[in-house]
Amino acid sequence: MNEPLDDATWHRLDRRMLVVQPVQELRRFLPLLVGAFLAGGTARGGGLGWELVAVAVPVLLGVARYLTTRYRIHDGRVELRRGLLQRTLRTAQLDRVRTVDLTSGPVHRILGLSTVRIGTGAGADQDLDLDSLGRDDAQRLRVALLDRAALEGAPLTDPGADPGAADGAAPPEPDRVVLRLDPSWARYAPLTSAGVLAAAALLGVATQVVPDSAWRLDRLPDLTPEGGGWVVLLGVGLVAAAVASAVLAVAGYLVAHWDLTLTRTPRQWRLVRGLLTTRETTVEDARLAGVVVREPLGLRLAGAAELGAVVTGLGGEQKGTLTLVPPAPAAVVAGVATEVLGSRSPAYAPLHGHGPAATRRRWLRALSPVLVLLVVAAAGVLLADVPALVLVPVALLLLPAAALARDRSRSLGHALVEGHVVARSGSLVRRREVLGVGHVIGWTVRDTWFQRRQGLVTLEATTAGGRQRVTVLDVPEGAGLDLASGSSPGLLAAFVRDGR
């Protein structure tokens, strides 16, 4: 199993993939198949030919894919050759390999197979996909790809004098488990925005599925007479939707994150998770640009948080952010963040606030829509025949708006901590973003006419991972530029003036 892969010979996909491919192709052709059988069954005879074609084509496609796909590691490159009529050869330098993703769907797992996706950071369409290899072969390929990449990028030196402190000190013992998911954390799932979304989706489905007649007044005679029945019905409906969405959120959490294990290897972080489809993502230290601590309001009130890793070159549906810790107790998140960053401070040290002008902007932005609404309502009461009672609920809206403004202005903050740019903002979805200084590419300084009058700017550190930027909202210009100069001194030196 440990024979070297770098021997210039071409390797094929695993033979067992011949079984997966037809099953998957069949699934893709299922609508067509059903159509073929229905047409063949209900219409006149002679449909059998089409059914055979519909079954045979996907099977042949799978065989063709098996026969024509080959890969090898040779001369510092990984090469993938495929195609029957239109042949393609895709190559990537080993030192450009950023991430290796092993995914096994249910069918793959039964057969002991894994799909390998090699990320090069040039966009998801440039990734190298191998569907599929035997589990051992896939692991061997991962080791060959990433260990070679690590060795060639930076030759191993004395482990005692490891300079990689900025991205987490490498522990001497190999493969240490940093985090293993506790299934009881699934209780936090309904508190995330995903839980709320599930509720909305469920409500949407319910209104679509339940026939229109069920909503008609005259079909509900027992409930309507006093008018109070509707309130009961509405209440029951809302409670049912809330319970169902909570159950869905918990189930979704467990399916996605079951058995989540974060492992520290000497030069990489490895994350394995999934109940039905298992995914294994390996990220090199050099590709881990920073972390994001997300605290949606619900999680924050429950003393929980979630942690994402900002990874350069992570493609596909993960969009550059890898969920290291799904919603979990804040202490767990803090522990993992400390391990990943090599220090607790970047993710938890106190931040510099953005001052009274930024606070005023938060209040103005939160209150002005409600105030406009209030003026409109007042005009309606005075000029038209709108009952004055309308003013009460509108005025009550000021309370949540004020709470939001207060929380948003308290969230604002930034700092330069131990070689990391740190920025925090938001209330309903509060995010604290931590980005290693070495991963900051450039800076964008944005200000509107209003911001200029108050001496504020919105600062962005651009980066190749995560959301492609870390935003410092409404920071006083001087403090913002100090942050930028402090983290990229060579870049800004020629353009800043210290006009003290």
Added chain:
Amino acid sequence: MTTLRPPAHRVDPRARLMWQLGAATEVVVLVTALVVTSPVLDLYDLRWWMPALLATYAVGRVGLVPVWRYRVHRWEVTEHAAYTQTGWWARERRLAPISRIQTVDWDQGPLERVLGLANVTITTASAAGAIAIAGLDQATAESLVAELTVRADAAPGDAT
């Protein structure tokens, strides 16, 4: 207090004319659409303030904004960094190190071709980090591209 000084160079003065022509085209299309539709569809009574509003918009769009924009737009490329300032109401200053440049693009629309102008766009590994300089003199743009390409090539690493 630390401040950021503006970049050294203004864009070409013809850029102002280009923005004005672009805005004028937009206003002409809008007015034509209104003039054609109002008698045909009979949607609304023409009040005195409607043409006034439109005229104000046209004057602002053609007379004011391009001039404002020209006063804001500036650029500078040094040995280590590219630095631009764009916008008008909302101003945006972008800084990127030469060592992180991935591509340098040069392009020219029809209006720019007539006026002898061109745009230069510098991209980095961050999708949020592209730097665009609009309304450069054609020759300046060409030499800037050549210069940037050489400098970016000289920088080591894969620019992420």
